[in-house]
Amino acid sequence: MFSPQGPSLRELAIQALSSVERGYDLLAPRFDHTPFRTADSVLDATADALRPLGPFGQGLDVCCGTGAGMRILKPLCQERVTGVDFSTGMLAQAREAHPDAEWVQADVRALHFAEAFDLAVSFGALGHFLPSERPALFAGVYRALRPGGLFAFPIGAPPPITSGWYWALLGFDLAMRVRNAVWRPPFVMYYRTCPLHAVRDDLTAAGFTVTTAPLTPLGRREDGSPRYRLILARKPARPD
Template sequence: MFSPEGPSLRELAVQAFSSVERGYDLLAPKFDHTPYRTSDRILDATSAALRPFGPFDDGLDVCCGTGAGLRVLRPLCRGRVTGVDFSAGMLAEARRAHPDAEWIRVDARRPPFAAEFDLAVSFGAFGHFLATDRPALFTGVHRALRSGGLFAFPVFAPPRISSRSYWVPAGFDAAMRIRNAVWRPPFVMYYRTFPLRAVRAELTAAGFTVRTTVLPGFGRRPDGAPYARLVVARKD
């Protein structure tokens, strides 16, 4: 699961019994050597899908982690590129890897921006938000964008209930709920709490016009539905 440069089981255990912020501070130096880092394949597919909508001026990576999203923003944005995250450890790694970008420690539900960006992206972060947090998150991104700006992120079709890919994340979510019921501080990380129908409605309520586009190269399910889509939400 991890490369030799990745975290040990002991380090993962310490992270799991920390808060989300503290856990990612601890994981940050080795994060890019774990499967949790968004793959270049997903980033490149997102960049290709967004290219017809651009070019853009200023770009924002929401919950940026160690800065992988710059692989998308840099080719598409002509102006400044900014990443926001609440983990100081993740931001320190992002600064080391990309010193020419702007990195700000902030709660993504309350970003300190007003009409400053033309494109916002996010990768692999939504499992750290409870459903009750999403409206504030989407409203904050909407406020940060200029009129006509886009908020984009990939989503993947749920696996078949008969598959291992269905039961592994379902089991993880169940274990996380038990952990959070008996241990403090909570560690919010759930894989199956981001249904596209609900997310689309919440984005619309925040003021976005929402569409999706297929990300090619990830195949289709037996029923013909694509495995991967890009949500493209435009600020009206």
């Protein structure tokens, strides 16, 4: 799962016993050599789905990490592109890789932007937010978008109960719950706390109009349904 340039087991253990922010600061120099970095196939499928909806003006990557999302934001957006994250270490890596973008350190549960962006994206970040925290996250993105702006992110279908992945993800989440019950500071990272119906409900409550698009290049499950969908949350346009 990890390349030779990736973190050692000892480094992963230290990260797991840290806070989320400190853990990612430690992991940042090696993050792109781990399976936690969003795969290029997911980024490319997202770009293909968004391209007919553009071009866009200014773009925002929410929880940008080391800046992988710039792979799609730069070609899709005609103006400034910005990444926001709370990890100093991750932002340092992003800034080095993409010096032409703007990078902002902030807690995305309290975004300070107001009607500044036409497109916002996010990749692999929802598991770092408890369900009770999603409304604040989505409300902040809603404020950050201009009227008519779009918030897009991929979401995977849950693996079937007969799949090894189902039990692996269940085991990981259970282990994290035990870890957070007995160790401080907590490290919030869960894989099973953001089902499609709950995410859709929270986005709708924030004011978005929500649709989805299948990311067919990423394959289909045995029942024919797509393995991934792209959430398309649109902020209503201002009436003329």
